[in-house]
Amino acid sequence: QRDYDLLHTHKAYPHFYGSLAAYRSRIPVTVQSRHGRRFGETLSERMQFSIASRFSDRVVPVSDDTGLRCKKIGWLDDSKVTRIWNGIDVDRFVFTGPADKLTAITVSRLSPEKDLGTMLHAVKQVLQQIPQFRLLIVGDGPERERLEQIAAELHLTTHVEFLGERNDIPQLLSQAGFYVSSSLTEGISLTLLEAMSVGLPVVATQVGGNPEIVQQPETGALVPSANPALLASALVQMCQNQSQWTEIGRRARQ
Template sequence: MSKEIKILQIVSNIKKNGPAFVALDLAVGLKQNNVDSVVASSGGILIEELNSEGIPHVYIPISRKSDNKITKYFKYVFDFFDSLQILIKSIKKYDINVLHAHQPIPIIFGRILSFVFKIPLVITAHNIFSTDNIINKVYTMGNKIVAVSEEVRQNLIVNFSVRKEKVITIHNGIDIKRVKVIASSKCREEFGIKDDEVLIGIIAGLRKQKALDVFLNALKILTQKVDNLKVLIVGDGELRNELETLCKSLELSEVVSFTGFRNDVLNIMNELDIFCLSSDYEGLPISLLEAMVNNIPVVVTAVGGIPELITSGYNGILVPSQDPISLADELYKVISKVDIRQQLKENAYNTIISEFNNIEMAKKHLRVYKDVLADE
C-alpha cells in the first residue's frame, strides 16, 4: 500500500511575494488533489488566505528584528533554534513525510530536519542565482530540486553542478479564483488619472534586478509619441529614492507615480491598460501570470522563464533586456493598435487557464513527492 503523502512547506514569510504566493497556491492545489499540507513561516497577510482554505499555518520566528547590534546575533541564533523546535513538533503533530523548502534559511531547516527524521527534502529554486554568494549553494541540498523555469534549471546544472536527473522544471501556476479580480481599487481617482489616459503599470520590488531605469528611459521616448500617458510603479525597495530622482531628471514626475507597497495590488492591476516588466533576469514572475489572467496585455523582457510563458505577438510582447528603444517601440504598438491589445488579452487569459494554473502545478509536484518517497 502506498504511503499517504503529508507535506510541510517552509517559507521565510507568507507576505505578498513570489515564493509566498507559490507556497499558498501550491497548498490550495494540493488540497484540491486531496493531499494534506502545512505551511510554516514567520507570518504575513496571506495567513488569512490559508485560514480561509483550511490549511494549517505554523508560526516560526525567523524574521524577528532587533535594532540593538549587540543582541542581534544572539537573537538570530535563539530564533533559529526556537524555529527548529517548533518545526520538529509540527512534523510529529502532522505526521509529515515530505519537506518542501523555498528559500535559503527554510532550506537549512529542511536539510537538518530531513537528516533527523529521515524524510526527503524538495527545494524550489524561484530565480536564477549567482555562485558568488555562498548561501546560494543551499539550493543543491535537496533530494529533488524544482526549478520554476528551464533557464533556472540550466543555471543549477551548469553553474552549480547539480545532476540533471536531480532537478525538474515545474512552471508556476496560480489559483485562478484567488487572482481573478472583480472589483477595482479606484486607483485612477486616487492618483488623479483620467479615464481617457493610458495607464501602464509595473509591479515589482525597486531593486537592480528589475532594471527600472531602463523602463524610465523607454518611457521618456514614449512620451514624445503619446501625450495621454500615466504610469504606476507599484512596490518599494532600496532604489526608490534613486528612481524618483531619475524621474525628475527625465521630466517624468507628472507622468509617473510611485505607490509604495500596496495590499490591493490585484485591484490596482484591474485598472491597468498595459502591464510591463523591464527586468534583467527573472524566474517566472507571479505578477506576470496575474496580469495575464486578468486580461491585461503584457510587454515584458525576454529573460529567465518568461519566454517559456510568452509567445511574442500571440499572448504578450517580448523585448530584449537593457534596450529602452525597443521597449518604447513595442509599448507604442500596443497602445496605438486596439486589435492587437484585444488579441493579446484573450490569448494570455487562455494560456494561464489551460497551462499555468495551480491544479496542474500541484499534480506535477505530487509526482515529485511520490518519486522522492519511493527513493527512501
C-alpha cells in the first residue's frame, strides 16, 4: 500500500514473513540483520532462514562468527553476507581506567544464556584465594530470584551485589577494576564494548563474537564457557595482575 524502498528485518520470523511480503510487494531492497548464534536450531528454522535469505538482497551479521553460521545454515554465498560489527557511541563513555580495587562487574540480562550461575560458582572458588574479591551484577531478568538463591547458598551475599536495572552504567563501570562475562552465546556484546570504552580489562567466555573483541592477553582473557574452574582461574590471574590493569585498559579503549 505504501511505496517503500527498503525493508530491514531483525530476527527469524520478521525475516521470513517480511522478505516474502517484500518480494510480493516489489520492494527494491531487503536487508536482514543477525545479532547472534541462537537461530537455526531446528530444521524448520533453518528452512525458513534459507528460504527468506533467497529473497533478501543482503544478510548482515554483527560478527564474523555469526556470518559463518549464516552461510552454513542458509547455504549462502559470500557475496550475500556483509558483516558489520556492532558499535557504540564511545563519547558516552569517558575513559576512567580501572578502579583501584579487586571488584569485577558484569552488566547483563539475568537469563539462562548469560549463565551467571557459572559466574557465581567461579566467585566461590576465587574467594578461597582472594577473600577481598567482590562482584557487582547489574541487570534484571527471569533468573534473578534463582541467582540470588545460589548466592545465598554459596555464602556470597557479602561479596556479590545485585544492583538491578540501572541507567548509570558508565558510572558503575568506573567503580570496578575489570569486567567479566560468562555468556554461553554472543553476537557482538555491547556491554563488553562499553566496558572496554571506559578502560576496563575483560574476562569473557570464548563464544560468538567475543574473540573478535577481546585480544588476549593484550585486552583481557578468554575462557571456555560453562566452566566455573577455568573462569575462576582467569579471575584470580586478573586480580593478581592488578598492576597491569591500567595499560590493559588503555589498549581496550583503543
